[in-house]
Amino acid sequence: MDYSTNDSKSTSKNKVVAVVGGGLVGALNACYFAKRGFQVEVFESREDIRQAKIVKGRSINLALSHRGRQALKQVGMEDTIVSKGIPMHSRMIHSLNGTQSPIPYGKKGQSVFVITETGAMTFLRAAGAKEEIQADLIVGCDGAFSAIRKQFLRQSRFNFSQTYIPHGYLELTMPPINGEFAMKPNYLHIWPRNTFMMIALPNLDKTFTCTLFMPFDEFENVTTGDQVIEFFQKYFPDAIPLIGADALKRDYFHLPAQAMVSVKCSPYHLSDKCVLMGDAAHAVVPFYGQGMNAGFEDCLVFNEIMDQLNEDFSAVLPEYTRVRVPDDHAIADLAMYNYVEMRSHVNSxxxxxxxxxxxxxxxxxxxxxxxxxxxxxxxxxxxxxxxxxxxxxxxxxxxxxxxxxxxxxxxxxxxxxxxxxxxxxxxxxxxxxxxxxxxxx
Amino acid sequence: MDYSTNDSKSTSKNKVVAVVGGGLVGALNACYFAKRGFQVEVFESREDIRQAKIVKGRSINLALSHRGRQALKQVGMEDTIVSKGIPMHSRMIHSLNGTQSPIPYGKKGQSVFVITETGAMTFLRAAGAKEEIQADLIVGCDGAFSAIRKQFLRQSRFNFSQTYIPHGYLELTMPPINGEFAMKPNYLHIWPRNTFMMIALPNLDKTFTCTLFMPFDEFENVTTGDQVIEFFQKYFPDAIPLIGADALKRDYFHLPAQAMVSVKCSPYHLSDKCVLMGDAAHAVVPFYGQGMNAGFEDCLVFNEIMDQLNEDFSAVLPEYTRVRVPDDHAIADLAMYNYVEMRSHVNSxxxxxxxxxxxxxxxxxxxxxxxxxxxxxxxxxxxxxxxxxxxxxxxxxxxxxxxxxxxxxxxxxxxxxxxxxxxxxxxxxxxxxxxxxxxxx
Known part of the structure; x- marks a missing residue:
């Protein structure tokens, strides 16, 4: 992508924007600021995702919907990303007896995309751990455990909360069968089982990533391979042959169950120098499929405010806090609400x-x-x-x-x-x- | 006070308990652990309160009620402290036109005490900043901005929130008149004025400490001595001659308005090694008069659990979290609820x-x-x-x-x-x- 054509105001030309975090939101932000003509530096502590050995088991598949697509479109990335995704038109509910029933998301043509690769968007540099940098604006996109946000905690009147939910998650892979998807691909597959559930999302390589959500207490009750099979036999019998009994016994213990956290804070900025976006500002639990979309929309909203206020950081940053905090808090609450509701009201x-x-x-x-x-x-x-x-x-x-x-x-x-x-x-x-x-x- | 008579189990004799923070709760905790025969070390970063120059303007007067008294009684300190307090049997409401109406707290004999001195309870040592200590138990009583709690934040699944309210507070002193209290002493004096208010509590030296609670926004509108007088003329006219116009103009700007924070977290312990009490575990906004009492009751509850579980830290600490978290969260919520309610429902x-x-x-x-x-x-x-x-x-x-x-x-x-x-x-x-x-x- 060529960003050398600078269509922005002259003010931006000599200004340095340091984007901390080269994940989804950091990478998109880098595009936005580069397009405006800022000198963008991206800092990422992990190694280059295009060369790194992929660590399985710590992702929850990402669903790209309208807000995220709009944010990508603005920097001309929508088609590139969507072409690497798989549309899900509908959910597919797996009942205990093995029957499957589809439930569409919305009207015809409304789909959610599963994103399977974002490496093409990632900007990376080998940054020394103690390198001091001077930037006109620091953009903290360094995720739920943000190091940038930790600096905010030292300031007076910074509101912050982190809430872990009692559920953990664990990932399993469902391999292709004879080179084809083991289940219908254009669906979000769901096995609802009261206090726990499993979902499966399709990948480009014809595998499904299965994610089991369950209270940590119950994870602790399953400690041997035989108990895993027994557990699946009881609750997800149709998934055993699809994942494979041996793989199931092995992969179940590949990593311990991972925690999920909801983070809210306010304000999102420090004077005219630093601003938080994405999970660094608002990590959400994954029960509304909006985490990435909200983060992408942060970039888009910030960009809109940059237009309105002529790239004046001293005005843009407070305005971004004013506009964006209530929206990000609302989606964090909705995601948590869906989680709480799921646990308590399913049978009412x-x-x-x-x-x-x-x-x-x-x-x-x-x-x-x-x-x-x-x-x-x-x-x-x-x-x-x-x-x-x-x-x-x-x-x-x-x-x-x-x-x-x-x-x-x-x-x-x-x-x-x-x-x-x-x-x-x-x-x-x-x-x-x-x-x-x-x-x- | 003589704690050399050791009536506790032999297990405690060689164990070191490090109490971090020599404030109200740390000092009381030191008494509790010493009484059980532990080797207690108290670490406090500030200088000895008995020698230090008192910094005015950052205290909110403390009301000692039943829970706090019970906790003091257990270590034989109730009478010592109560003798240094002034009982408040009732509230006294000051209306805009200067009339005063008393409203009692409860039944006859139920009083709240204003504590004016706690130095006698404070244990202090000149601890070097980098001194490494080895303790069997670390008790974090280091207040709302606890350094011990910061270590908890690094652990997985530690829930934490800090919420600043839009109000700040500012302290003023009402001197004695002809060697006597300027207003009736055995009352909590209150000037309710919708979104803001002033209170005054009696001190042993016959002064009153007046505390003005007001949104930061409104503090920002009062920037000159004349504006202070104008403001008081409008809302607290009866207080001007009692504080003195010149003192008012001067003292109002002595310190900027101070922030108030509500902190909640969970769990309160790390393995069998560390536990949080008092404001370090649950800073509350000062609108229910229970901050100190809840902290003191923490010590009492911990002591009761130590009895029940035979001083076995590996059992005592999780039990303390299980029992105490819901209670401390409840009082934090109630204090915040009173604050929110005060702002919105007073005229309904x-x-x-x-x-x-x-x-x-x-x-x-x-x-x-x-x-x-x-x-x-x-x-x-x-x-x-x-x-x-x-x-x-x-x-x-x-x-x-x-x-x-x-x-x-x-x-x-x-x-x-x-x-x-x-x-x-x-x-x-x-x-x-x-x-x-x-x-x-």
Whole structure:
């Protein structure tokens, strides 16, 4: 890609932007700043991903949806990346008895892409550990355990939280059979099993990456190869021949179960010198499929603000915090909400009844009632506005549920005016019922 | 105090306990461990408080109530400390027009003590900055910005949050008049003014320490001596002659407004080697008067578990985390809840109506409906159980409120079964209405 054509303001020409972290968001940011004519330096502590031996077991496959694609498009990378992905039009639910039922994500033509390679976007340098650099702007894209963010913690009035969930995850590989995918490729395969679940996403090499999500407590109960087979026999019998019993026994113990953390903080900037993006600013649990998309959208939003405020960092950075914090907090909360909900409400009759009402509402008012999942995944509606709208729809839905309960069951159920906080108390919202990436369906 | 009489198990005799932090909780902990026969070393980075020049403006006066007294009693320190405090039987509300109205805390004989001196409890050593120490147990009592806790952050699956509130605080001194207190001494004086407020607590030297709580934004609007006088003339006219106009103009700018942070984390221990107590484990905002009391109760609870589990650190530490985390999180949430509520609900009619119902319920069922404030301040009911009980009372109260509304106003108001999360959405609970230390009354 040729960024030598500099279409940006002259101010940027002599300014150095140090991007710390050469992962997904750091690499995309480097493109954005280079395109504006800044001198970009990318610092990455790991070795070059194009030469490194790939460490398996620590990835969760990434789903690229609308926001991420828009962010890639802006720097002309959309097609390159999408061509290396596999579209998933639908989810495929595996029941205990082995039957498979597809559930589409949204309307026709709305797909989520599984990204299998990003090396072509990565900028790397062999940076000495103690090399001192002087930059006009430091962009911290160094992930959930960000070293840049640690400097923020020393400042007064920096809000920060990191929350580990009781679940861990473990990766297994499902190899091709006779050179072909072992299951239908254009699906997110899901085995929902109450407090735990397995998902499988297709890779370009015709394998599937299977991810088992389970409480750490339960991982601790499975300690031998025989127990693994016994466990799979009980919960995922159809997956045993596809993964292979021997591989299963071996790979299950390849790495211990990995932890998942949710990180929120505020502000995202320090004076006019430093800004956080991606997981460094907002690591989310992987239950809404938005982690990478939110990080990519950070770059896009920052770029939009750079246009509006003429690349003046002293104005751009506070504005980025003001605009982006509520949206990133909203998606972090939604991902955690999906996780909590999955654990507690999957069997509730109230949940099932509301799900029914959701589907009905969306059917009769497809433009008025837009499922939350659709707003989040297939539009650029600001995350916090999607949540606000969801609350409003929720109120409408509640009125219908309650008046119907009142009529049918003779029970009086009301609501208060604390809608602003409903996210925290509602069992489930519209959209998650029929459009959710997760496994409660 | 003589701790040479060792009534503890022989195991403790050769074990070294390093208490990091010689503040309130560190000092009390040193007493507890010494009493059990451990070799206690206390590390404190500040100079000896008995010789140091006192820095004014960074304290918020401390209210000692039941839990704190019980913890002091166990090591024989209750009388020593209480004799240096001033009992506050009641609050005194200052209205804008200068009238003063007392509101008692609880029943007769229930007082909160203002602690004015703790030097007698402080253990100090001149510890070199890089001195390496080997201890069998490290007890981190080093406050809200704990260096010990920072080590926990490096461990996997350590949950942590720090939240700064938009308010800051600023201290002023009200001198004696003709050698006597300028206002009635046995009261917590409160000037409630919606989004900000001032309080004044008595000191042994017949001064009052006044603390002004206000959003940082508003502090920024007052930048000259004349603006200070103008501001006080508008909101606290009766305080100007008592503080003195010249002192007010000068002292207001002595220090910038100080930030307030709420810290929560979990677990409180690392293997069998390290444990956090006091603000290091749970800094709370000062709106429930329980910060010191919760820290002191940490020591007492740890001591009780040491008895139960025979001083076996490998069992005591996880049990302390299991028992204490939910209680400390509950009091941190309650303190924050009081802060949020103060800002948003002080003028709501709904709030006033519920307050009326609370008072009525407590009057007719004094044993069944115990105000939350009483449970927290005058009993050792576990904090999280007090909150649970409050939710139950809340449900009863809601039923009454709703049925009365239904009858009187013809309005249907219901409730759902999400009582477990009500803390987050309720405008106010019983107890806070008639018994709260804060300023909404």
């Amino acid at each position: 009759k109230w949940f099932l009844f509301r799900k029914y009402v959701d589907n009905f509402l969306h059917m009769i008012m497809p433009r008025t009632v837009i499922p939350l999942y659709t707003m989040v995944t297939f539009t650029r509606t600001r995350y916090h506005e999607a949540v606000k709208r969801w609350h409003w729809q929720d109120k409408v839905r509640n009125d219908i549920v309650h008046s119907s309960l009142y009529k049918d069951v003779g029970m009086v159920v009301g609501h208060d005016d604390l809608q602003g906080l409903r996210l925290l108390v509602e069992p489930v919202g519209p959209g998650t019922a029929s459009n959710c990436l997760t496994w409660r369906l | 009619k709904w709030f006033l109506f519920r307050k009326y119902v609370d008072n009525f319920l407590h009057m007719i069922m004094p044993r069944t409906v115990i105000p939350l404030y009483t449970m927290v301040t005058f009993t050792r009911t576990r904090y999280h159980e007090a909150v649970k009980r409050w939710h139950w009372q809340d449900k009863v109260r809601n039923d009454i409120v709703h049925s009365s509304l239904y009858k009187d106003v013809g309005m249907v108001v219901g409730h759902d079964d999400l009582q477990g999360l009500r803390l987050l959405v309720e405008p106010v609970g019983p107890g806070t209405a008639s018994n709260c230390l804060t300023w909404r009354l």
